Amino acid sequence: MMSKTAAQHNWSVFLENFSRQNKARPTRIGVFEGEPGSMTDFWLEDGLPLEGIDLDTRGETAPTIQIMLGESAKPDSRAFTHTIVNTRFVKIILSASGESDGLEIENEKGAITILRFENGF
Numbered sequence: 001m002m003s004k005t006a007a008q009h010n011w012s013v014f015l016e017n018f019s020r021q022n023k024a025r026p027t028r029i030g031v032f033e034g035e036p037g038s039m040t041d042f043w044l045e046d047g048l049p050l051e052g053i054d055l056d057t058r059g060e061t062a063p064t065i066q067i068m069l070g071e072s073a074k075p076d077s078r079a080f081t082h083t084i085v086n087t088r089f090v091k092i093i094l095s096a097s098g099e100s101d102g103l104e105i106e107n108e109k110g111a112i113t114i115l116r117f118e119n120g121f
Contacts, residue, residue, distance in 0.1 A: 011063065011090055012055045018092070019052040022100060026118040027069055029082055033111045045069060045080045046118065061085035065105055067115055084113050
């Protein structure tokens with residue numbers, strides 16, 4: 001069994017590579033809360049390009065993941081950051097062809113953040 005520290009270290013490497021490979025891809029991000037049959041979804045943003053994903057393993061709410069969307073190279077562009085605290089797991093979503101289609105991130109309360117890539121990359 002992997003320790004929490006080792007798991008978080010692997011998340012860091014994975015998220016760094018994932019960010020680099022998918023930078024600038026148009027995204028859609030939403031949060032799903034509740035039990036199956038009574039789940040509520042909140043779609044927060046769509047169309048903004050992925051800027052990056054960071055992991056913080058320090059502090060009371062660790063591990064914390066931040067998903068940054070927008071184009072930092074363009075000073076007047078829209079930007080959006082979504083933060084997931086007390087992250088329990090991170091998993092990749094694959095398309096039928098086996099390519100990365102996004103991420104699913106769950107916090108300790110069972111809320112699931114879905115980061116999906118929109119077509120047209």
